[in-house]
Amino acid sequence: MKTILVACAAILLAGCAGNAQKSYFLEADGPAPSGPGMMLGIGPIRVPEYLSRREIAIETGPHELDYAYEHLWAGRLEQQVGGALGQNLGRRLGTGSIQQYPWDSQTPVRYQVSVDIRRFHANESGTAVLEASWRIYDLQTKRIVTSRSSSLVETLQGDGYGAATAAQSRLVSRLADAIAAALGNRG
Secondary structure: OHHHHHHHHHHHHHHHHOOOOEEEOOOOOOOOOOOOOOOEEEEEEEOOHHHOOOEEEEEEEOOEEEEEEEEEEOOOHHHHHHHHHHHHHHHHHOOOOEEEOOOOOOOOOOEEEEEEEEEEEEEOOOEEEEEEEEEEEEOOOOEEEEEEEEEEEEEOOOOOHHHHHHHHHHHHHHHHHHHHHHHOOOO
16 A cells, blocks of 8 residues: 555656746846935835736737746736836935835835836737836825836747746836936935
8 A cells, every 4th residue: 555655646746747837036137226325115016916926927819818827926926026126226226225015104215106017918929018007206295206107018039938027027127217217316
């Protein structure tokens, strides 16, 4: 009986080996900031329900998505976008003072950047898309500094999920460019 259980376990493990899951994350670009700079709060980052899952979504046709059950985000997509966006903004604005939502109420955040993502996925035609609305709030004056939308497309530089998530990283980087430009020389 023990031999049969060991054999069954070996067969199950062998079957699982072909279905190994891979995890992907968004990366920031540019040099690391050199000083504390202005205090930025990133978030909340909202994603539509169809993206609020670990599986990476690929558009396979008009009005059609497939989820890659073996290719996962390395955490919640909201956190992935918030982390990469915060790092990119810090690098563009020269500040290491970035807080992710929700931050402690005692933290002196000056500007808050919130993002509502509508689309964020790659497609089989070799591009990735990011459509989002975003707002910058001045928390000292309690006013909206700006409210805008961005619709961005990035070409995949290769095949596979690594190329797709790299293109999505570049999209978040371009979103950071737009937000940094709107923040300008505030601070």
